[in-house]
Each structure stands twice: as structure tokens, then as C-alpha cells.
Amino acid sequence: MLDKPIVNTFAHVKPGDTPWVSDGLRSFFEYRDLGVADATGGRVIAQLVRAKEAPEKGTGWHRHTAEFHIVIMLKGWAKFMYEDKEHLVSAGDCVHQRPGIMHFLFDYAPDMEYLEVVGPADFGTVEMQSPIPVPEPHAW
Numbered sequence: 001m002l003d004k005p006i007v008n009t010f011a012h013v014k015p016g017d018t019p020w021v022s023d024g025l026r027s028f029f030e031y032r033d034l035g036v037a038d039a040t041g042g043r044v045i046a047q048l049v050r051a052k053e054a055p056e057k058g059t060g061w062h063r064h065t066a067e068f069h070i071v072i073m074l075k076g077w078a079k080f081m082y083e084d085k086e087h088l089v090s091a092g093d094c095v096h097q098r099p100g101i102m103h104f105l106f107d108y109a110p111d112m113e114y115l116e117v118v119g120p121a122d123f124g125t126v127e128m129q130s131p132i133p134v135p136e137p138h139a140w
Helices: none
Strands: 027-034 045-051 062-065 069-076 077-082 085-090 094-096 103-108 112-120 124-127
Touching: 062 103, 069 085
Parallel strands: none
Antiparallel strands: 027 045, 045 112, 062 124, 069 094, 069 112, 077 085, 077 103
């Protein structure tokens, strides 16, 4: 039995309803909240993420403290290392990042934009030691 009731409300966010902001997890990305965290009482966040500047060193190796995490590439492409394998994620691709998977987003296109859906909304990020070398990003 839950201590407090589950909150679920209707949400409809249009492109002009929420601004792109630079105060997210990574300074080289911009984020746009889609209202899902509020609508689900913090159980899930859905946000758009886009490139703000060229990749210099990427995200670094990290993992998230999340129960569920998907990335759907909407525009452009990004190159990730998931554990010991490189993955090119292109527009239209969907990636399910299993809980705790170590990864590194190291390169992306200038027009990269993806939808990120994560539960819980207040998921954490844990920086990790580099297990293997990562390719250098290309210059824009």
C-alpha cells in the first residue's frame, strides 16, 4: 500500500508552452520540459534535448539511477558508447538504456535533438571511471 495517492493529471504541452533552457544536466545541451513530471507526480519525466554547441569532450562515462530510460532520436544523430560498444543513434532510432548501464555520449550532429523519457523524474547521474578509450568527436 502506498503512503500517498498516485497523482495523474492530464497534460498537453505545445511547442510554445515551455521554453528551451540551458540549466539541465549538461551545459552543452538545451532542454525543454514536456509537462509529464508534473502530470505523473514525479514518476516520469519527458523532455526534449538538443545540441547547443559542438562536442568538446562529451558527457563523460556515467550511469543513471533510473528504473526506466529511453532515448528517441528525432533529428540528426549521436554516437554513444554503451559499456564496450559504440552505437550510432540516428533520427528515428529508439534506445532503451537498461537501469545502471554505463555510457558516454561522445559525438553528435549540430541538429541533434532527442526525446528522453525517464522514471523517476528526479533520476540521478553517477560519474564513472573510464573503462575504455572513447573516439574523439568530429569538428563542426
